[in-house]
Amino acid sequence: MAPTHKSVDILASDSDLDDDDDDLGTAVVPEELDKPAQPPSPPATVAKVRKRKLQEKDEPATTMNLRYTLAILSATELKKPVSRQEPKGASFTLATDKPWDTLKAQLLAKIDSALQPRKINFADYQIKYQIPRVLSKPGLDLNCEEDYADLVDRSHNIKANPPTINVNIRPISGDNDKENEEEDSSGKTKKKARIDPEALPGNVAKNKNIQLLQEQWKCKRRQDSCIGVHCYLDPDTDAHLPLNHERLDCWAAAMLKGEESATLTKPPNHKLFDMKRTALSPVLQCRLDVQNQKNTPVAPPVFNFNIGNEVATLFRPLAPTALAAPTAPAAAPAPTAPTHATAPTPMTPADCPYLFSPLRYAGSDVSLNEFCTVYELGDAVLKRLEENCYKKSSALRFVTIQELKDMGFCLGEIAVLRVAVDSWSVSQT
Structure with a gap:
């Protein structure tokens, strides 16, 4: 609308008083100039700003699409160190006005696709969510409708575009995890646990035979040739054959082959049980000789004397010499120091520097x-x-x-x- 104008009478000057009334002029003035000037409005106070924010909060929240990024861990990955865990990823987009059952169905579908369990139950998994720059780790649980409502309320504070929700899923129990069994069967071959040799069936049977042999062949009439507690008695000569560990092991192993090889009363046909060869054992013969020498008297000590040639000539008679022409006397031999016969000191075992005595x-x-x-x-x-x-x-x-x-x-x-x-x-x- 164009501004209205108002005609205003203009007083004529003294020189124009004589002019006619028709010659009077009029001027058009805008209406804004006719209004009085108003002072500028003051800035909004803190109370008004708070009131304005409260009014904005009371307004109904708008619906937005949230992007859920999933990190799904299997039971096998949970056994590894945190730095070596490799979760399986998945993602989907869901509007905030969707109900809790819809989000729950989406999560179960992603878990089934990633882990392929035999049975899937929402209660078998621990689910937590974080919102970047809004809710930090470890985050909050996402197990019921109240948790989902809290997630939607917090999502309105997200400034990122698109708004993202990070969800971590891990199984509480790995009994129904089919994917774990497939990884164990198709992965690297696991190292077998070391089995104690004593637990092997063959060694168990052999150790049992050794115990039976020790009970059967306890030496009741010990002889000088008996070294240990167990001896085999030759049925023909009643000679004692000491049963050391080597002979017991050989006998017990032969018993495992059957009665044709050996029995509890018949030793195997082996060189360790050759009585003729054993009777000529140099060690046993040496030990018997030592036992016999303990009763013999000790030989008396032997003293050796070294007698010089000068002493031997004292007991030698002088040979007769023929008369000869006198000759110049020979120079007398230089006197020598007399030598005395000394008996050598006998060597004792304590003085011998060697382990074996030279005597x-x-x-x-x-x-x-x-x-x-x-x-x-x-x-x-x-x-x-x-x-x-x-x-x-x-x-x-x-x-x-x-x-x-x-x-x-x-x-x-x-x-x-x-x-x-x-x-x-x-x-x-």
Whole structure:
């Protein structure tokens, strides 16, 4: 609408008073100029701003589409460290005005597609959600309609476009997880747990036979040749054959093959049970010789005297000499210091630097394992000798006491070893 105008009379000047009334002029003035000037409006106060926000909150919320990003973990992945877990992903979009049952159906469909369980139940899974920059980890549960209503209320604070909801799903129980079974069968072959050799059926039966043999062949009439507690008696000669671990193991293993090989009263046809060969065992023969020598008297000590040629000439008669022309006297020989016969100091076993006394002969050459078993030296002495590459008992003749100390032998072990070597060796007399 065009502004209205108002005609205003203009007073004429003194020079125009004589003019006619028709010559009077009129001017058109806008209506806005006719109104009085108003002061500017003050800024809105804090109370008005709060009131305006409350009015905006009271307005009905608009419907929006939320994008749900799922991270689904299987029972197999839960067993791995957190840094090595690989969840399966899925996503879908759903409007905020959809009911809780619709969201629940979408979640179950994605779980079934990812894990393929035999039975699917919403209560078998733990579901949590986070909203970037609105709700941080670990997030809140999404298990019922009230949780879904809280999710929708929080989604109105999302400023991202499109609004995204992160959902983490993990099974509470892995009994119905078919996908886990497929991964176990199609994945890498698992390492089998180490089985104790004693638990194997063959070893169980052999150990049982060893116990039966030990009960059957307890040595009731011990002899000098009996080393252990168990001995096999030869039915023909009543000779004792010591049943050490090697013979018991061989006998028990042969019993597993049947009665044709061995029984509880019949040993196997093996060289370990050859009585003729065992009767000629050098170690046993040496031990018997040592036992017999303990009752023989000790030989008296031998003293050696060294007599010089000067002393021997005192008891030699002078030979007659023919008369000869006198000659110039020969120069007298220079006097020499008289020599005295001294008896050598006999060597005692304590003064001998070697483990083997030079006054004795070496016994039968046997392995160190058999040597330590016969003289009951123990596994520690055998281990130190084998670590220093000693194989046979004959090598002990050249071992010194200082070398034994360098090997780490204690004083008690050295003393026991000297006793064993002394029993193994044979006296020269």
